[in-house]
Amino acid sequence: MHTEFLMGNEAIAMGAIAAGVNLVCGYPGTPSTEVLETVAKHRPEGTYVEWSVNEKTAMEMAGGAAYGGARALVTMKQMGLNVASDPLMCLSYIGVKGGLVVLVADDPGPISSQTEQDTRRFAAFAKVPVFDPSSAQEAYDMIQEAFALSEAYGMPVFLRPTTRVSHGYASIRVKDPEEYTRTVPEGFVKDSRRWVIFPRLSYQNHIKIEQRNERLAEAFSASPRNFILPAEGKMKDCRRGIATGGFSYTYAMEAREQAGAFPLLKIGNPYPFPEGKAVEFLKDLDEVLCIEELDPVIEQALIYVCGKYGLKTRILGKQTGHMPTAGENTRDSVADAIRLFLGLKAVKPAEDTPPALPVRPPVLCAGCPHRASFYAVKQAMKGQKTIFCGDIGCYTLGNAQPLDMVDTCLCMGAGLGIAQATSHLEPDTACFAFVGDSTFFASAIPGVVNAVYNQASFTLIVLDNSTTAMTGHQPHPGTGRTMMGEIVHCISIENILKGIGVETVETVDPLNHALAVETVRRVSALPGVKAIIFKSPCVVLARPQGRVTIDPEKCIGCRKCIREIGCPGLSFDGKKAVVDPAQCTGCSLCSQICPVQAIAGGEIHA
Amino acid sequence: MRKNIILCGVGGQGTVLASRLISAAAMARGLPVMSAETIGMAQRGGSVFSHLRIGEGIYSPMIARGEADLILGFEPGEAVRMLPWLKEGGQAVVSARPVMPVTSTLSGAAYSAEEMIAYLKEKVANLTIVDTEKALNDVGSPKVLNLILLGAALHAGALGFDETEMRDAILARIPPKFHELNLRALSWAGQQQAAK
The missing domain is CATH 3.40.50.920 (Rossmann fold)
Structure with a gap:
């Protein structure tokens, strides 16, 4: 044993490695993401790791691995469990052979989620036992116990940290590599009476599950975890x-x-x-x-x-x-x-009236290509009746003033459903669905199939920044990288859309403002389902080194650059617009809209 | 040693790295450390904080109101926001330079760093205000505010670690090509003191 300073999610990953995990898969989601990333970073020989296309696929992968006697870990946030609930519920009834731990991170607050749903509740609903860690150390210890318990009883087991456990750091006691468990899976053994779910088998297993959970409640009463x-x-x-x-x-x-x-x-x-x-x-x-x-x-x-x-x-x-x-x-x-x-005396906080503090809602980064995409659609559709259906990702922040370009946001992929329903009921509305590249692969493709086949009419805007940005830049099927370190053939969003039957698919650099506006005007006027892919890399990854400068002699102080695009790299000193060189990336969107050409430098996107 | 430190600022200013460097120095001394910070959506230009607790017998990485020994403020308004967490007689080291929130840039609503600093001066006896513009100019990079502030806290005797310990933490935690720049930023406050 030795001491390491680890984030809760890193501790969970190291615990899984110490437990001899053979397969780890999942879909990124705050606050769960770092678990899989850490396993990939330390990947012991013989362990397979991937970011799956979505949580449902990941759950099925993990179940399949555990069928063959492997130890499998599947990771997601609480919203992801909704997506994965179909295979999970059935896995609960069918059971597993190898240890299967389902890591679901909950998000009280919520800090970065749509709901405050409770996975402990889901555990009871699914009849799956749950470990609820209070610290990084406990999470490290619990995941190892969870693997052992899962294997001993042949059932999936939940580990449910919350944000502060997942993202808190602590110096904790961890095993040395010589102390790790090694798991050598037997491999899948054909037995259709065990692995094929039929009503009769579900009935028999239901009885066994209820009996088992009574025994588990007794075992938990005797466990030092309670x-x-x-x-x-x-x-x-x-x-x-x-x-x-x-x-x-x-x-x-x-x-x-x-x-x-x-x-x-x-x-x-x-x-x-x-x-x-x-x-x-x-x-x-x-x-x-x-x-x-x-x-x-x-x-x-x-x-x-x-x-x-x-x-x-x-x-x-x-x-x-x-x-x-x-x-x-x-x-x-x-x-x-x-x-x-x-009945103790309350501790009164000191009475005080500090000066009014600024509100700082999260905003799109300076130079973010999503800002340019939203602004182009906004300019192109000015004066028309529209609905802008947003989705889950950094681009949800397009709702903030002054862009104000997100009319709805529900769950991953839902923007497509909302846009096509509106198109059927309100034919005079120009309907738009905005979806990020990772979200496109995860949950938008069935929505496109549905729309094309059922004759909906809307414009799909794919905001392709070539990464899963909000959760910290994970690869996805469009990036050409895997978590096993392989460089692979990218799956083309354009080809998928064309394959489904979307006739018009145009790819444009959103930072070329005039071309972007013209494209939106032209494409959105076409009938049926059509798509524009706004392709420009995430600035946090690409780190463009450009800077714009504002000529104070030329700046007339009209504030158009500030009023129109709301870039955090721009502010107003009372008379003139000023650029924060620490934030500016030189995207030059502001210089393209300045009415007096006072802003120079940065990249040329024409 | 037992120490509670709050680092606060705006997403993207480098509070997390600064927190990590202090943790590394504490670990090198064999002290238990816990920390917690803002990760995720709020990082994009929102208010961010990092709670850092060093010493034995600690259960929670979170610091309670009136329990922080030190506030390391990367932005004057954010330092004011976290002031209720500072203990009586606690110390604050704060960057003088405001980061304008997009909301006030847009609305034209006044946000005055001077007002924030005046309030801090009134409330915190043991306060160090760092001339960020000058520091970043002297060091020659807009990206090293975190090391400038760590250096200022170090030279104000607020960290509980000495310069060698912090240098070792930088060498251990930061890629070699950035060593020279970060070490220069760390020593800036010391040179200002020496020049006086």
Whole structure:
């Protein structure tokens, strides 16, 4: 063993490697992405790693590997589990042979997600056991236990970190390579009575799953992952306790250091719920406050336990108004709630009125080609009745002022469905769906097939920056790189669209503003489904070294550059526009719209 | 040693690397370290922070209100935003240069760095304001604000690590072709002191 400073997601990856993982696949999604990237970086010999095209494919890959006795890890964010839920639900019934760990990172807040859904809840729905780590160290240890448990019971197992666990760093104890487990899979063995899901098999397996989960609940009650800290010191007669799990455990423990050692129940396996351990905790307490994020999973489980075992303990939490129902917990919100619950004096924050602080919503980077694409469509469609359906990625930020070019955003690929439905019902509206290149491969292709076949009429705008930018620049089938380090043939978006039957597919550099506007005008006026691929690399990857300069003699201070495109590299000093050289990439979009040619330099895109 | 440090600024300013360098120095001294930061969508020009906690007996990487020993502010307004986390008598090292939010550039709403700095001066006795324009000019790169600030904190005696420890962290964590530039930025504050 040795100590390393690791991000929670890196710790999970190193834990999987230590457990002898044979196959790792997934789809990028904050806060889960770094797990797979770290495995790829350290890839031990004989381990296969890939970014799959989407979560459903990844789940099926991982299931297939585990059928053959391999240890498999599949990674995604909580929204990705929705996409992968079809194979997951069936894998739960069919079972596996090798260890299969499903890593799903939840996002309380939410900080970068559409929903605050709770994978602990999904675990109960899917009847799949779940480990809920509270720290990088625990995540490292738990993933190894999860592989062993999965193999021992022949079932998939969830590991569910949340953002702060996944993205927090800590110096933790990790194994040396000599201590790693080596897994040599037996390989797939034909047995159609086991691997072919039929109603009768599902019925038989359902009975076994329910029996198994009862046994697991007992095993979890005996596991050190679910433990009680008794009342001590000045709190030793305290009949009020805290039940907690996940990252909130760290907040509760900090509060326990400050307020005194109250009784505490830590749940590391929220499903199947360790009832025995809960009864042991509840029997001597009058009241328990549940501190957890997302759904009241522990809270409802404890209420259930009280009913089942005839306990009189009052269970407080989200459902009683003692804890917030939505959003992230914080050190302070938990400390305040615990002090109030224990009847201790509240710590008052100093009263103060700081000056008004600027709001800083996230924005498209200076030089981002998406800005130019949105601006071109906006200019081309001025005065027409339109709907601009957005999607998931950096380009969701096209909704911000002054671009204001995202009318809808739902989930990956949904923009195509919304645009085509609108085209059927409102034929006088010019319908647009914007989709990024990675999202195109992940979830837009069936939408295009649907639209072409069913005679929809809209313009598909593919914002192709040749990477999966928002999650940190992962490769995808259009980039020509794999996670195994191979250079491979790119899959052409243009060819896919043409193959489906989209007759007009034009590829344009969005930073050539005049040409981009002309193309949108011309193409969007055509009937049926048509596509424009705005192709220009992500500036964070390409790092263009150009800079524009503004001639203060020529600048008339009209603010058009600022008003029209909202580039964070431009500001106004009161009289003239000024460029921030630390941000400018020289994309020259501003110089192309300056009415007096005061902006020079940068790249030429004509 | 037990130390709670908050680094705050605007996405893209290099707060994460600065946090990582302090962590490396702490690890080299054999101290346990925890940290947490903003990753993902908010990085694109949004307010970002990094919480860094060094020492034994720590459960959570997050710092509570009034618990930070040091705020390393990469932007004056962002330093003001995090001020409730500074403990009484805590220290702040803040870049004087504002980053204009697109929202106020667009609306023309006033955002005055002077007002922010005046407020910091009123509230924080142990405050170092860094002349960022001069520093970046002297060092000759717009991209090394993080090392300038680390150097300023170092020379204000706020880090708890000495210059050798920070130099070793840079050599260990940053690619060789950037060593010279980053070391120059780290030593800038020391040279200013020496010149006075």
